[in-house]
Amino acid sequence: MPSELKKLERRKKAQKHLDEISGREEHVLVVHYSCESFYDRPEGQTPRVTSIAARNYASGQTASFSIHKIAELKGVPFADIDSEYDKLEKDMLKEFYEFMDKHKSYDWVHWNMRDINYGFPALEHRCRVLKGKPVELDESRKFDLSRALVSIFGNKYIGHPRLVQLMEANHITARDLLDGPGEAAAFENKEFVKLHQSTLRKVDVLANILGRVIDGSIKTNATWRDKHGIHPKIILEFIAKHWALSLLASVVGIGSGIYSVFF
Known part of the structure; x- marks a missing residue:
């Protein structure tokens, strides 16, 4: 059984980082991205990235990077995106990392972007596979909102899938938002605009949730004891x-x- 002291330490650490974020909102970015499915990949290739969005928490201004936007700028017809995908993805990631390089001192709030399947490591790997040069963000600048909520409220604070359940509990609309399978299907159907809209919607949702956690209005299933980390x-x-x-x-x-x- 997990140590209650360890859980209390994790809660304090997450709360401290959250307090730091709330004190420098102008320097906080909420980030999310969409990609093809990272399941059913027998040859082990990392999934292609289709779009990325980074929203300034204070201003709401959102920088977005997507395959279809790059294709439009490069004059690549929609029908030819498949054959030009590697080059378009590389250019998109280059644009994204130029943005990240200018905002390395910001806090980057994300939802489960932790590993090579889906996360900052996956983006870096895709960039290297395409012979690009990623910018490596310092770990101290990454804030996993998903893990933080577990640390603060306990692992039973909401049901699964947690993001969807959290949205329902707090009456946050799911307009334009696709789940994982939905994003994978949209990729297969070349619905790149639909994928991009979903990515933009997700950073909006995550910023909404972050704001509710900071001001204490977030609704969860956590008990008073869970919220305050008190256990005999x-x-x-x-x-x-x-x-x-x-x-x-x-x-x-x-x-x-x-x-x-x-x-």
């Missing part, structure tokens, strides 16, 4: 961890026993 086991774990208190507790226990025998 914390006291026992704290005493066990600090031998002096443990010894004192033992002495008090022995003393109480002697008193009960003789008095």
Whole structure:
């Protein structure tokens, strides 16, 4: 069973980072991207990226990068996107990383963008595969809102899929938003504009959720004890961890026993 002290430490760390973010809203970006399915890939290739969006939390201004926009700028007909995909994706990622390089000191809030399947590492890998040069963002500048919510409210704070359930609990509209399978289907059908709209909608939703977490209005299934990180086991774990208190507790226990025998 997980240590309650460890969970309390994670909660404090997540809350501290959240407090820092709320104090510098102008320097916070909410980021999300869409790609082809990262399941059913027997040869192990990383999925192609179709669009990326980065929204300034304070102003709401959103920088977006997409295959269809690059194709339009390059004069590539829609019917030829498939044959030019590598070049278009490389140019899109180049544009995105130029933006990131200018905003490396910002906090980048994301939802589960953690690994080579889906996340910052996946974007970096795609860029390298296409012979581009990604910008590596310092880990301290990344804030995984999904993990932070688990740390702050406990892993039962909402049902699965968490983002969808959280939207429903807080009456956030799902207009234009596609789930994972929906994005994969849109990619197969070459619905790049639809994918881009979904990406833009997701950064809007994540910014909405972030704002509610910061101002304390977010609705979850978490109990009062979950929200405040209070559990009786914390006291026992704290005493066990600090031998002096443990010894004192033992002495008090022995003393109480002697008193009960003789008095």
